[in-house]
Amino acid sequence: MDNCATIVIDFETTGLSPGVGDRTIEVGAxxxxxxxxxxxxxxxxxxxxxxxxFIEEYTGITNRMLATAPTIREVMPxxxxxxxxxxxxxxxxxxxxxxxxxxxxxxxxxxDNQFSCSLLVSRRLxxxxxxxxxxxxxSYKSLQTDGVHHRALADAEMTxxxxxxxxxxxxxxxxxxxxxxxxxxxxxxxxxxxIAEFIRRYRxx
Numbered sequence: 001m002d003n004c005a006t007i008v009i010d011f012e013t014t015g016l017s018p019g020v021g022d023r024t025i026e027v028g029a030x031x032x033x034x035x036x037x038x039x040x041x042x043x044x045x046x047x048x049x050x051x052x053x054f055i056e057e058y059t060g061i062t063n064r065m066l067a068t069a070p071t072i073r074e075v076m077p078x079x080x081x082x083x084x085x086x087x088x089x090x091x092x093x094x095x096x097x098x099x100x101x102x103x104x105x106x107x108x109x110x111x112d113n114q115f116s117c118s119l120l121v122s123r124r125l126x127x128x129x130x131x132x133x134x135x136x137x138x139s140y141k142s143l144q145t146d147g148v149h150h151r152a153l154a155d156a157e158m159t160x161x162x163x164x165x166x167x168x169x170x171x172x173x174x175x176x177x178x179x180x181x182x183x184x185x186x187x188x189x190x191x192x193x194x195i196a197e198f199i200r201r202y203r204x205x
């Protein structure tokens with residue numbers, strides 16, 4: 001499956017956990033192929049419940065905006081078509097995975113896509129960074145940004161640029177021609193101090 005393209009995905013939500021009834025209110029996703037962004041998907045989603053004043057302020061997404069947005073059940077099938085069988089990446093992927101799977105489950109969909117987490121990989125590759133929040137890493141690595149945070153497509157784009165930079169840094173630092181998705185998944189679990197040794201062993205086959 002390493003020949004699949006990669007989708008970087010981000011959700012804005014009504015809260016922290018679908019397990020207590022929180023829902024998605026916006027999704028942004030970008031398709032990476034050939035080490036560049038080649039397509040995008042974005043939509044607000046009406047969760048059919050009011051969002052808190054905190055979420056309105058945090059995301060800039062208001063109840064008025066959501067009132068005229070398509071419903072989650074309208075957007076999710078289109079998102080499912082966009083992500084197809086591609087690999088998935090998110091910053092703090094456990095959060096986005098929970099919401100994607102919960103919304104899919106409501107509609108009877110199942111996800112077979114492999115997920116990787118740019119947050120966990122960044123902790124291994126950039127232990128000297130001030131922290132590993134997305135905005136901090138974008139500044140730390142001087143990545144492209146439009147300055148907007150906590151909107152789904154903007155965050156997905158920034159995560160995509162971070163992912164591409166991590167791939168480039170691995171290629172340059174360790175002399176790899178290609179960095180397969182399976183290697184990035186393994187890096188999430190390797191102790192920081194053993195990253196160089198792990199990649200050297202991978203390169204030697």
